[in-house]
Amino acid sequence: MSDADPAPASGATSAASAAVTGDAAGADAARGNRGGIQLINVTKRYPGQSVPAVDDVTMTVPSGEIVVLLGPSGSGKTTMMRLINRLIEPTSGKIIVAGQDALGLNPVELRRHIGYVIQNAGLFPHMTVATNIGLVPQMLKWDKDRIAARVDELLELVDLDPATFRGRYPRELSGGQQQRVGVARALAADPPAMLMDEPFGAVDPITREHLQDSLLRLQEELGKTIVFVTHDIDEALKLGDRIAILDKGSRIAQYATPQEILLHPADDYVEQFIGGGQAMRLLKFSRVADVPLQQVPEARPEDDAAAVRDRIAAGSTAFAIVLDERRRPVRWIHPEDLDGVTGPIGTRGMPTATPIRARNTLQQALESLIQIDHETVPVVGPRGVYRGTVTLATLQNAIRDMKERTRARRRGADAT
Amino acid sequence: MISLEGTVSFWEYLGSRRERLWFETWQHASMVFQTVLAALVIGVLVGLLVYRSERLSALATSTAGVIFTVPSLALLGLLITPLGLGVAPSVVALTLYSLLPIVRNTVVGLSGVDRTLVDAARGIGMTRTAILLRVELPLAWPVILTGVRVSTQLAMGIGAIAAYVSGPGLGEQIFSGLARLGGANAINMTLAGTLGIVLLALIFDGCFVLIGRLTTPRGIRV
CATH class of the missing domain: 3.10.580.10 (CBS-domain)
Structure with missing residues (x-):
């Protein structure tokens, strides 16, 4: 992965351009999907099980966007995410990460260039915060000074004072602080893409809100391609540039922007999943600006x-x-x-x-x-x-306009 | 060499046999140290080989358990045929006895490592070996060390019985003492051997507490 080191600036531009065209695939094709992720006809079948856990999924995660995989437990959303960094090997299909065929790479190398954040942060309790964050750079053979400087930079990025926190052990941190360190660790080697598996699932609601806001602020700055797994619809609406709602066997019931999903659920399953109160949710997830x-x-x-x-x-x-x-x-x-x-x-x-x-x-x-x-x-x-x-x-009027626009876009999409 | 005129006091006995007692104590300590070290290497290796499979783990622990139930006198006796008398059968028997706590604790320690941590380690791109050396073993270490501590105490006691096959150590004092029970200095000899072993055990245990503190990172210290 020699070119897996795009300047953060280019990632941010791509996010903007994708948002402007509103057409992820188009924007991506134009720039060769640099940090983006593609799953092409991916199937995962476990031996001895008649129903595949992931069944022929094709999906594009545009560069620089947060895509949320949303579904109930058993919908295979975590399995789908773990296929991307090959923690689970697909039975068939093709996976492209940052323009490279992931299945053709050494899985260990691949994972060092994809950030990985899990629930409860998964920090190693016997290592200090600094060692935890510096693990990937260390494996990539950075020299000591560069790692130390990077650790401090990342701690500041996630709003933790380096002098206070770099020497602490994970158990000396609160759940929210641990999760921030988890995100810092994932960002350490500046990977173009990041996988987040229900990262904020185990913290209290107030801390979760804070962490979500921090992630959005970070993302504005960094423009990473992020795949985010959650079962919390409100979290998905808040964070996702796009949301994929998954049904059994990782069937993608709908893959669209939060507004579109709220205004026009694709089918009964999606409608049932997002529940009532769409208008209130629109109010909650749209900004005055x-x-x-x-x-x-x-x-x-x-x-x-x-x-x-x-x-x-x-x-x-x-x-x-x-x-x-x-x-x-x-x-x-x-x-x-x-x-x-x-x-x-x-x-x-x-x-x-x-x-x-x-x-x-x-x-x-x-x-x-x-x-x-x-x-x-x-x-x-x-x-x-x-x-x-x-x-x-x-x-x-704003709500009515949103409905109108989505309807018009849908008609346009149907016509083509 | 033992005066038959009368029994001397325990302190006098210690004084008169100082050199011999020092030598036997040293031998005992050295034997225990070496056998436990050998058991540590073998036990951890066995633990590493089996901990991923529940069946293999059970097999390894129960095999070590079976060895453990063989009475020490019988095992030493049985080892005379292939290994003769002296150091060889003593060391082999002690190593075998020391294996059980170490194998069992290695398996328990390694399988007790939080699976999500191993997943996180894999997810950030650690190799299999790195995960073992940097995550699994350090986290299992306090449990393994406890096993080593138990093994050491065991080896201290069973080491005394090695004298039965003319093995080295303080067992010689105890056996000679018991053999001439009622005779002069019999009690002194038994007492010297026993107290020597107890003292050694305490010193070793103190060392383990120290080693434990030095080798357990602050983040996982209890």
Whole structure:
């Protein structure tokens, strides 16, 4: 695997391009599927069992994306993942990892270039955190200084202070910290791809949320190709760029983006598996940044009252938003507030509620909309800079649009 | 060489036989050390060969168990025919007896290693040998060491009986003492042999505690 060392930057670009085209296979073909993974007609049959554990599966994991294998126990999702680094040898079929035929490589070599994270982290209890993380680089014969530097770099990457943690033993860490070290170990030799087998299954819900957020933040930076196994639908929706819902024998019931799965479950099995509450889940897993915001007229405290009145009259809403000198939202102002006022509007009007952030979920937006008196909430980006506003109608429209778009895409796909 | 005039006190006896007693103690310690070392090498090798198969593990442990049930006097006696008298039958018998705790603990220790750790080791690309040397054996080591400790205590005691086939060690004192029970110094001899062995056993055990602390990584120390 001589070329299995793509710069992280290229991985990130590929993720972006795949997302833009929305067509994983196309984007991948264009760049030769550099860090991607392909399973082609893969079957795993255990001796003495009539039904294959994995039955003729074909699937492409686009480079730089997180693909979640989701299914109940016995659906063969772990088996399918373990075929990729050949912890289980397929009976037939072809597996391509980062452009190379995995079955033609030495399995030990192959595994050193695919990160591997398991439940409970699987850290070796008799080795320090630093030794655990440095194992793969050590096997790849890096020199000592380079390994030590890499260990510190990785610890920082997963939010653990190197000076505090490098000399500790796994049992001196909390479950969440162990799992972070597990991820650091998998990333040690900067592999293009990573396999994660229910990594956050054994930690408490709050820690799990934290770990999921950290993984997403890491992924933004690193753009690895990740295959993630879970049976938790909410985890799948949160992390997956794409989700493969598996039925018995690793039959792929549906392989699509989280939105598509929520809006258009492929069959009864998928519908049953994801359960009810699709609309709520859409709210939970879509971000405010992804929906079109409502724009209202803007004003500054020093603006002339008459000019602001004109602006409100020209706009589509019955009020304007007053921003401070750094464009942060301060007050709503209605024409009534300005009756008989001449000169600057000053501090007239009603203070806005606490703004919501663009990276908040639609669910959080809904939450604040229900809590406040005003029907509108301002949305801010980084450093609290005003971006637009949301109302209940904005959310409703957003959900309706998502449904429309998926339906249209589906019709387009059916036509071709 | 033993004065028949009367019994001397135990301390006087020790003083008068100092050199001989030192020599026998040294021989006893050396014999136990060597046989346990041999049993450790053989036992761990056997354990490594069988621990993956439940059937082979059971076979190895029960074979060692059968050897263990043979009375030591009988085994030593039986070994005289092929090996003669002296060091050879003593060492062979002691090694055989020492095997059981070591084989059993090696098998238990290795099969007790968390399978998910072995899976993790395979998953990150360790070779079979590396997994054994860097993961399985270090994790099983405290259990194996306990086996070695038990073996050593066993070998200490059974080593005394080696005197029956003219083997080396403190058994000579005990056997001579018992043979002339009632005679002069009989009690002194038996006592010297027995106490010598107890003392040696305590010293060896202390060494094992030390070895255990030095060779068990902090991460898995109890």
